[in-house]
Amino acid sequence: MIWAQKINVLPGLRRKIRFNINSWVLLASFIVFAISVPIFFVLLHIFEPPNEAWRHIVSTVLQRYVINTFLLMLGTGTLTIIIGVTTAWFVTAYKFPGHKFFSWSLILPLSFPTYIAAFTYAGIFDFTGPVQRILRTLGDGQLAFNLDVMNLPCLIL
Numbered sequence: 001m002i003w004a005q006k007i008n009v010l011p012g013l014r015r016k017i018r019f020n021i022n023s024w025v026l027l028a029s030f031i032v033f034a035i036s037v038p039i040f041f042v043l044l045h046i047f048e049p050p051n052e053a054w055r056h057i058v059s060t061v062l063q064r065y066v067i068n069t070f071l072l073m074l075g076t077g078t079l080t081i082i083i084g085v086t087t088a089w090f091v092t093a094y095k096f097p098g099h100k101f102f103s104w105s106l107i108l109p110l111s112f113p114t115y116i117a118a119f120t121y122a123g124i125f126d127f128t129g130p131v132q133r134i135l136r137t138l139g140d141g142q143l144a145f146n147l148d149v150m151n152l153p154c155l156i157l
Contacts (some may be wrong), residue, residue, distance in 0.1 A: 075156030
């Protein structure tokens, strides 16, 4: 009766779960602790009554921030689905010149943190950024126009 045999797994399991404290474990523990402190601080203070600053935020800007955040999520999600699904379908369904290049380059934006990309775009298209300087230089100041990228449609794009 093989199915009724007693199997002793604990001795082998003890050998596999041996815990070694070395510099990597200490470094990882420190990083986990450093990241967890703000989270625990917020969780400890979540049930306190709101103070004057929070009441001011709720009465003045919170509704607009929530609506803008929702619209930003909806717009970027929609554009991401449209552009991402379309380009992924073209790359997988058709073989064309540059197919392998696009199959890898389409995932490159995932390697950039979005806040860094956003600050980069804002800096490039700012009044003192390179795009505006080139337009001012080429057109003797007449080609320059206000490229305000800090509005909702441009942020979604």
